[in-house]
Structure formats: C-alpha cells, structure tokens
Amino acid sequence: MSRLLAPTVSGDPAELAAAVLADMRTAPVGELSALLADRADRPDPPAPSLLFPTDQPSTLGMAAARLPLLLADRPKEPAPLPPEPAVDDDSDEVPELFCPGPVRDNPALGEEVNERMVQWAGEVGIYDGRLDHLRSCGFGRLIMLTHPGTDDADRLLAAAKVVVAEWASDDYYLDEEEMGADPAMTAARFGVLYGVVDPVTLPRRYRHELDRFIKEEPIALAFRTGMEHLAKYTTTAQMGRFQHQMAILFQALDQNASWRHTGRRPAVWEYYMHRYHNSYLPPMILVDAIAGYELPAQEFYHPRLRRAFAMAGMAAVLLNDLHSMDKEADDDISLPIALMEEEGLSREQAVKRTVEIHNELMHGFVTEAAGMYLEGTPMLQRFLADTWAWCGGSREWHATSKRYHKQES
Numbered sequence: 001m002s003r004l005l006a007p008t009v010s011g012d013p014a015e016l017a018a019a020v021l022a023d024m025r026t027a028p029v030g031e032l033s034a035l036l037a038d039r040a041d042r043p044d045p046p047a048p049s050l051l052f053p054t055d056q057p058s059t060l061g062m063a064a065a066r067l068p069l070l071l072a073d074r075p076k077e078p079a080p081l082p083p084e085p086a087v088d089d090d091s092d093e094v095p096e097l098f099c100p101g102p103v104r105d106n107p108a109l110g111e112e113v114n115e116r117m118v119q120w121a122g123e124v125g126i127y128d129g130r131l132d133h134l135r136s137c138g139f140g141r142l143i144m145l146t147h148p149g150t151d152d153a154d155r156l157l158a159a160a161k162v163v164v165a166e167w168a169s170d171d172y173y174l175d176e177e178e179m180g181a182d183p184a185m186t187a188a189r190f191g192v193l194y195g196v197v198d199p200v201t202l203p204r205r206y207r208h209e210l211d212r213f214i215k216e217e218p219i220a221l222a223f224r225t226g227m228e229h230l231a232k233y234t235t236t237a238q239m240g241r242f243q244h245q246m247a248i249l250f251q252a253l254d255q256n257a258s259w260r261h262t263g264r265r266p267a268v269w270e271y272y273m274h275r276y277h278n279s280y281l282p283p284m285i286l287v288d289a290i291a292g293y294e295l296p297a298q299e300f301y302h303p304r305l306r307r308a309f310a311m312a313g314m315a316a317v318l319l320n321d322l323h324s325m326d327k328e329a330d331d332d333i334s335l336p337i338a339l340m341e342e343e344g345l346s347r348e349q350a351v352k353r354t355v356e357i358h359n360e361l362m363h364g365f366v367t368e369a370a371g372m373y374l375e376g377t378p379m380l381q382r383f384l385a386d387t388w389a390w391c392g393g394s395r396e397w398h399a400t401s402k403r404y405h406k407q408e409s
C-alpha cells in the first residue's frame with residue numbers, strides 16, 4: 001500500500017526524501033529470521049547442501065560471537081513476506097521504504113567508538129582542522145548501529161577506522177574540490193592508495209619514498225593504521241575479500257572522477273552500474289569479521305550469495321543518494337539526478353523512482369535470502385541476518401547523522 005506524500009513535508013524533494021527515509025511506521029522487522037515465512041516449516045537442523053556444505057570449519061570461534069540474531073529465537077509465527085508493491089508510474093505517491101530499523105541502539109557504545117575514532121583521526125591527520133565536524137557525523141554511532149553482533153568497542157573501532165578512511169578518501173580525492181579534490185588527479189591518487197590497502201613491496205632503493213609518502217599523507221596513514229587494526233580481527237580470507245572490495249570501490253571512484261573531469265553525464269543504467277560498485281559493500285563485507293565468525297569463502301563467493309549481498313549494498317547506498325540530495329549540488333552525480341537529467345523527471349518523481357528501485361533491491365535480497373535460508377549453514381544464515389541488520393543500522397544513521405542533517409539537533 002502506498003502512502004500519500006506526507007502532508008507535513010514542505011514540497012522540497014530533499015525534505016520529502018528525508019521524511020520517507022525516517023518514517024518507520026511500516027518498516028519490516030530487523031531480525032531477518034522473523035521475516036522469512038518459510039522458516040516455520042524448515043527441518044531442523046538444515047539439511048546438508050552441495051552448495052553450502054555444513055562441515056566447513058570456521059577459522060574464527062563462533063563461540064566468541066554474540067548471536068542475537070540466531071535461529072534459536074525463531075518465532076513461532078513468522079510474519080509473511082510482504083508482497084512487492086506494484087509500481088504505478090502515473091501516481092505521485094511515494095512508496096514506503098522497505099528497510100528495517102536498527103537491531104541495537106546503544107548510544108554510549110557509539111559515543112565511545114566515535115571518541116576513540118576521532119582521537120585516531122587527529123593522530124593520523126585526516127580531517128585536519130575539521131575534527132569537530134568529523135565527530136558530529138557520528139561514524140562511531142554508524143558502526144555501533146550496523147554491527148549489533150558485538151559490543152566490543154575495539155572491534156567496532158577497527159571497522160570505524162577503515163570506514164572513515166574510505167570516507168576521507170572519497171571526500172578529499174573526489175568530492176570536495178574546496179578541500180583539494182581534483183578529478184584530474186583522482187585515479188593517480190587512488191592508484192597509489194591501493195598500494196597501501198594491498199601493500200606493495202617496492203625494490204629496496206625506492207622503499208623509503210613510499211614510507212615517507214605514507215607518513216606524510218594522512219589518508220594513506222589512515223588506511224595503513226586502520227588496516228593494521230582491522231587485521232587483528234580478520235582471517236586471511238576476510239582481509240583478502242576486503243582488499244578486493246576496496247579495489248572495486250577505487251575503480252568506481254575513478255569512473256566517477258572521469259565524469260567530473262570531462263563534464264560527461266552518465267546515463268541512468270551507467271550510473272546504476274557505477275553505484276553497484278561504489279556501494280556500501282566495503283563496510284558491509286566486514287559483518288562476520290566484526291561479529292567474530294567467518295563465512296567461508298565457498299559460501300561468500302557463491303554467485304547466489306554474492307548477488308543478494310550486492311543488492312543489499314546497492315540498496316543501502318541509494319538511501320545515501322537520497323539523504324545527500326540536501327547537501328549536494330544539482331550538478332552532482334546521483335541516481336535522482338541521473339533520472340532528472342535523462343528522463344526529465346521532476347525531483348519529486350526522481351525521489352519516488354529511487355525509493356521504488358531501492359525497494360525492488362531489498363525485496364530481491366529478502367527473496368534470495370529466503371531461498372538460501374532453507375539450504376544454508378548456520379553461518380550463512382547468520383551472515384544474511386547480519387547483512388539485513390547492517391541495512392537497518394545504516395538507515396537509522398543516515399536519518400539522524402549531522403553529515404546529512406546539519407540544521408537539526
């Protein structure tokens with residue numbers, strides 16, 4: 001059922017987007033297991049599957065992880081999957097957002113992670129002169145909200161450091177020209193930065209130059225130290241997949257820079273493909289590592305899981321596009337803007353279409369997840385639940401962070 005444009009909203013599309021994103025009245029539950037109707041009939045324990053063999057050892061002790069989302073608490077009467085709403089192109093109604101709210105909100109923990117992150121940022125030199133701004137964005141709160149499987153502040157801090165390094169590189173190398181971003185230089189800078197994320201061993205004669213670069217370039221030092229911290233909690237495979245996801249992100253940011261540099265505007269399909277890789281997967285890929293378990297590689301890289309996970313990552317970043325409408329210029333690059341430019345949609349229509357595409361992706365994720373739950377190992381089920389929880393935490397953070405809502409208290 002669609003909702004009429006909220007009468008309290010002024011008609012400003014950015015406000016409309018913010019209202020749709022913050023409206024939790026019909027949000028699905030944050031515990032994915034409660035949403036998957038087929039779980040009531042599922043044999044217990046799950047039958048072994050060729051696709052997802054259950055005898056894979058985990059390289060991290062599951063016992064170390066809090067399992068608030070695990071199957072033991074499965075409800076007797078799971079809610080039926082909500083049907084995907086039909087799209088009505090002639091209507092002005094913006095559909096409700098199909099995305100849960102946060103599974104856990106512990107402001108004190110978020111505050112602690114945030115303060116420790118800001119202290120580290122000061123030490124490495126990122127957001128120099130803007131640490132109060134950085135603090136106000138509440139990236140520590142983002143990580144507390146998106147990783148409900150642990151309340152270990154040091155684990156959360158590891159995730160916070162790398163996510164802030166990602167944001168800093170996006171801000172200072174691509175987005176904020178007044179802070180030194182230069183689209184003509186973006187690819188060259190990300191090329192070198194990738195050699196810090198996935199360390200390059202230089203010939204002895206040149207090594208000191210890279211060492212000096214890392215010491216003097218705050219974003220490189222942020223990645224070097226953030227990755228060292230993260231390595232305390234990742235297996236080799238988890239670190240490898242994170243580095244791979246960072247390579248994907250950096251190439252997408254280079255693509256974005258090429259549009260800015262040449263003035264060429266992407267078509268909707270092209271922007272969509274770009275955002276699929278410039279998505280929230282880099283922070284999301286750490287859900288198991290931060291919670292203290294490991295989804296084995298043969299499950300993580302299974303095309304079905306990869307597809308579902310990528311849909312969730314893309315959906316989450318479309319919420320970012322909607323929230324950013326207020327802070328970004330009209331000539332920025334986002335899905336609503338591509339829709340206005342290519343299809344001549346009004347800003348309101350572009351918000352509506354973006355919400356519809358977001359919902360299609362999230363319904364796609366849940367449908368795939370429901371299928372995989374039947375055959376999956378407990379770790380696969382847990383990973384899907386943690387992915388869903390990440391989306392809920394991210395929704396809450398975007399709806400409340402000063403990064404997107406400067407005027408509000």
Ligand SMILES: CC(C)=CCC/C(C)=C(\C)COP(=O)(O)OP(=O)(O)O
Nearest residue numbers: 163166167170278279280282320324
């Ligand atoms: C955390 C992070 C930076 C992940 C990779 C994806 C990415 C570069 C973003 C989500 C940033 O996108 P964008 O520049 O649109 O974000 P802001 O609106 O500037 O926060």
